[in-house]
Amino acid sequence: MLMQHPGRSREDRRAAVKLERQAIKTGDWGPWIETGLPAGIPGGSGWCADIRRVAKNNLYVILMRPVATEWGRVWHLAIRTASNLEPPWRDKQRIKNALFGHKRVAVEVMPPDSELIDEADMYHMWVMPEGFALPFTIGRRE
Numbered sequence: 001m002l003m004q005h006p007g008r009s010r011e012d013r014r015a016a017v018k019l020e021r022q023a024i025k026t027g028d029w030g031p032w033i034e035t036g037l038p039a040g041i042p043g044g045s046g047w048c049a050d051i052r053r054v055a056k057n058n059l060y061v062i063l064m065r066p067v068a069t070e071w072g073r074v075w076h077l078a079i080r081t082a083s084n085l086e087p088p089w090r091d092k093q094r095i096k097n098a099l100f101g102h103k104r105v106a107v108e109v110m111p112p113d114s115e116l117i118d119e120a121d122m123y124h125m126w127v128m129p130e131g132f133a134l135p136f137t138i139g140r141r142e
Contacts, residue, residue, distance in 0.1 A: 013082065016082035017082045017083050019058040019059075019082075020058065020059050020081055020082045020083060020085070022058070023057070023058040023059035024059065024085075028058075029057040029058050029059045029060070030057045030058035030059075031057060032055050032056070032057050032098060032099065033055065033056055033057065034053060034054070034055045035053070035054045035055075036052065036053055037051055037052050037053065037054060038052065040052065041063075047065060047076070048063070050065040050066070050067075051063045051064065051065045052064065052065055052066055055099055059081060059091075060079055060080070060081055060087065060091070060095060061079075061080055061081075062077050062078070062079055062095060062099065063077070063078040063122075064076070064077050064078075064099075067126070071128065071129055071132055072129035072132070073129055074126050074127065074128055074129065075100065075126065075127040076124065076125075076126050077095070077096075077099075077106075077124065077125050077126070077127060078122045078123075078124055079092070079095065079122060079123045079124070079125070080120075080121060080122045080123070084121035086121075086123060087123055092106070092108075092123070092125055096125065096127060099127075100127045103130070104127055104128065104130065104132075105127075105128040105132050105133065105134060106125045106126060106127045106128065107125065107126050107128065107134075108123075108124065108125050108126075109124070109126065
């Protein structure tokens with residue numbers, strides 16, 4: 001079942017799902033189209049009011065907001081598809097590389113229940129500042 005999107009017709013949603021399926025089948029997501037939102041999403045509330053960039057292609061829409069942290073500026077990415085698919089790890093890596101570069105670190109967070117927000121089929125990751133390194137890795141560091 002398709003999630004209803006305000007302002008989008010049924011035909012628009014079906015066309016988006018068709019493009020999504022083709023992108024998954026071929027691996028060709030189409031070009032990234034980025035839009036700056038210096039004043040945030042019009043009418044946005046909560047963290048959505050802080051969105052400053054949007055990137056989309058034939059498969060994904062990425063909402064991006066900068067977050068000031070003790071490590072520097074971190075980018076919070078909210079990821080979704082037209083049919084609410086959960087992106088596999090390889091797609092998240094590809095998104096991070098395409099939008100922020102191959103050398104940046106990104107993380108997903110499983111928060112304590114007291115901070116959990118699970119109201120939409122969106123998937124989140126945080127892209128760390130340039131030069132940031134985690135104190136651990138899967139492999140060995142040299």
